[in-house]
Amino acid sequence: MYIIGISAFYHDSAACLLQDGEIIAAAQEERFTRIKHDHSFPINAVNYCLNFAKIDIAEVGHIAFYDKPFLKFERILETHLAFAPKGITSFIKALPLWIKKKLWIRELIKDNLEYNGNILFPEHHISHAASAFFPSPFKEAAFITMDGVGEWATTSYGIGEGNNLELQADIKFPHSLGLLYSAFTYYTGFRVNSGEYKVMGLAPYGNPKYKDLIYNNLIDVKDDGSYKMNMKYFDYSVGLKMTSNKFHSLFGGPPRKPESELTQKEMDLARSVQEVTEEIVVKIAKNVVKETNKKNLCLAGGVALNCVANGKLLRSELFDNIWIQPAAGDAGGAVGSALAVWHLYLKKSRSVNKNDSMKGCYLGPEFNDSFIGQFLDKNDYKYKKMNQEPLFDKVADLINDDKVVGWFDGRMEFGPRALGGRTIIGDARSSKMQKTMNLKIKYRESFRPFAPSVLAEEISNYFDINTESPYMLLVANVKKEKQIKMSNEQSGYFGLDQLNIVRSDIPAVTHVDYSARIQSVNSKTNPRYHQLISRFNEKYGTAVIVNTSFNVRGEPIVCTPDDAYRCFMRTEMDYLIMGNYVLDKKDQKKLKDDTDWQKEFQLD
Numbered sequence: 001m002y003i004i005g006i007s008a009f010y011h012d013s014a015a016c017l018l019q020d021g022e023i024i025a026a027a028q029e030e031r032f033t034r035i036k037h038d039h040s041f042p043i044n045a046v047n048y049c050l051n052f053a054k055i056d057i058a059e060v061g062h063i064a065f066y067d068k069p070f071l072k073f074e075r076i077l078e079t080h081l082a083f084a085p086k087g088i089t090s091f092i093k094a095l096p097l098w099i100k101k102k103l104w105i106r107e108l109i110k111d112n113l114e115y116n117g118n119i120l121f122p123e124h125h126i127s128h129a130a131s132a133f134f135p136s137p138f139k140e141a142a143f144i145t146m147d148g149v150g151e152w153a154t155t156s157y158g159i160g161e162g163n164n165l166e167l168q169a170d171i172k173f174p175h176s177l178g179l180l181y182s183a184f185t186y187y188t189g190f191r192v193n194s195g196e197y198k199v200m201g202l203a204p205y206g207n208p209k210y211k212d213l214i215y216n217n218l219i220d221v222k223d224d225g226s227y228k229m230n231m232k233y234f235d236y237s238v239g240l241k242m243t244s245n246k247f248h249s250l251f252g253g254p255p256r257k258p259e260s261e262l263t264q265k266e267m268d269l270a271r272s273v274q275e276v277t278e279e280i281v282v283k284i285a286k287n288v289v290k291e292t293n294k295k296n297l298c299l300a301g302g303v304a305l306n307c308v309a310n311g312k313l314l315r316s317e318l319f320d321n322i323w324i325q326p327a328a329g330d331a332g333g334a335v336g337s338a339l340a341v342w343h344l345y346l347k348k349s350r351s352v353n354k355n356d357s358m359k360g361c362y363l364g365p366e367f368n369d370s371f372i373g374q375f376l377d378k379n380d381y382k383y384k385k386m387n388q389e390p391l392f393d394k395v396a397d398l399i400n401d402d403k404v405v406g407w408f409d410g411r412m413e414f415g416p417r418a419l420g421g422r423t424i425i426g427d428a429r430s431s432k433m434q435k436t437m438n439l440k441i442k443y444r445e446s447f448r449p450f451a452p453s454v455l456a457e458e459i460s461n462y463f464d465i466n467t468e469s470p471y472m473l474l475v476a477n478v479k480k481e482k483q484i485k486m487s488n489e490q491s492g493y494f495g496l497d498q499l500n501i502v503r504s505d506i507p508a509v510t511h512v513d514y515s516a517r518i519q520s521v522n523s524k525t526n527p528r529y530h531q532l533i534s535r536f537n538e539k540y541g542t543a544v545i546v547n548t549s550f551n552v553r554g555e556p557i558v559c560t561p562d563d564a565y566r567c568f569m570r571t572e573m574d575y576l577i578m579g580n581y582v583l584d585k586k587d588q589k590k591l592k593d594d595t596d597w598q599k600e601f602q603l604d
């Protein structure tokens with residue numbers, strides 16, 4: 001039996017296909033439409049899933065939507081009534097879309113997909129919980145979901161056992177750890193729902209000097225991790241902005257204008273909200289251990305993408321094992337809602353996979369060598385086709401030569417991270433690589449560190465961690481013996497001046513606080529990427545390379561060979577590897593219709 005799960009209309013629309021309970025395909029709509037965080041109905045993602053299984057929509061037994069639209073609307077209505085007449089503008093603004101689209105999701109699914117079967121609506125946090133527990137490698141576990149908001153719940157926990165979930169408690173809107181973080185994302189001048197990652201990356205440059213201000217005014221946290229927020233400081237329940245004027249006067253001024261210069265203040269704010277979040281997450285987890293008595297923990301919801309907080313949780317040793325849904329944000333609701341239908345609605349039994357059931361996240365479209373070859377020939381792009389072994393040798397040498405290489409291989413990843421399917425790679429030992437990649441390839445703020453891809457069996461030789469981190473969701477320090485101590489002069493550096501200090505043997509992936517956002521590469525889930533890093537290790541003695549997603553700033557990660565080629569040509573990437581094809585930038589003709597980004601991004 002086939003089940004399709006859909007998440008849509010908030011951010012990151014996605015679709016997932018289950019075959020007899022097994023996750024066989026999943027993708028985000030943005031990859032097909034090329035609109036970052038596309039939240040429209042995921043028609044392309046659904047069609048991809050159907051094509052993958054070579055089935056017609058009539059063969060799908062159930063379609064699951066990841067939340068309850070009427071309940072969500074009730075929350076919006078009730079919140080506005082409670083605050084009336086304040087917020088009437090935002091309500092009037094939101095209303096047409098709800099009346100036209102969001103309330104009629106059943107009809108929308110029927111019409112868009114010409115589907116006459118059964119359509120089901122698990123609750124938002126059930127979808128998150130199902131995405132956390134059902135694909136996890138545990139027979140039983142506690143789960144915690146934390147996000148901005150779905151219908152009402154913003155934090156919930158409970159127990160997963162076999163094929164069942166039991167929700168034990170929740171915290172409801174407007175109190176929300178996710179929205180607290182988003183408020184600071186907004187105030188520090190980044191985009192809500194995507195800039196949270198930047199706040200986390202900025203935090204190590206700052207001091208937690210606003211922590212007391214946050215605890216004393218914005219949020220009241222009890223010992224059991226439950227919390228209440230003082231809504232006088234926030235505008236999100238009914239307004240069109242995240243923070244209120246009271247918030248702005250508390251922190252000494254209006255929000256930073258997007259793209260304006262980052263100052264120590266933003267770094268200190270980032271550090272403060274990051275530490276508060278970590279402390280609350282650990283408190284919640286402590287309470288969940290006490291209440292559930294479980295040794296394993298599963299996490300999902302947007303807050304679970306905060307890999308620094310996840311690393312803290314891991315080191316707290318409250319649980320023996322932690323598994324985090326890689327698509328922890330709302331895209332993962334597509335997986336969760338489908339699994340909820342299979343296990344909870346249809347009561348089908350669950351088999352536990354030793355690694356997990358996400359297949360390393362390689363759930364998207366794949367293009368084989370014959371497709372790639374035809375694509376290159378048709379467009380007359382110059383390439384060299386190599387056999388696998390010499391290819392790995394060649395790419396290892398390119399990395400060693402400080403070249404930046406696009407690596408397009410196998411199925412596209414599901415979820416926000418590139419994990420060796422659609423990835424840009426480089427030498428982690430190079431002291432210039434972070435700057436080169438940020439400025440010449442990604443065209444983005446240079447404070448953001450890159451992630452290491454490390455052979456799973458070597459992870460503990462480079463980082464202070466003794467568990468795998470296949471989805472780049474855990475942060476740990478570079479091992480002491482690989483660190484380079486700062487000179488006295490360097491330890492006096494502040495803010496972004498700290499960026500250029502070489503801190504370890506693998507500086508391109510070492511953040512200013514010696515931490516790294518680790519991806520461990522397992523030979524079972526991605527054999528070719530594993531072989532490539534192994535070859536680099538054999539030849540050059542380091543089992544780590546730099547991995548950053550294959551895209552430029554503002555664009556979704558590439559999906560097709562055409563997307564990859566365009567991205568390759570628009571940046572200063574040196575080589576592109578697609579399957580067994582090697583493309584050298586020097587051999588390519590400039591694309592006709594292309595913006596000259598190198599020129600575009602100069603100061604004058």
Ligand SMILES: [Fe+2]
Nearest residue numbers: 147149150330
């Ligand atoms: Fe959510």
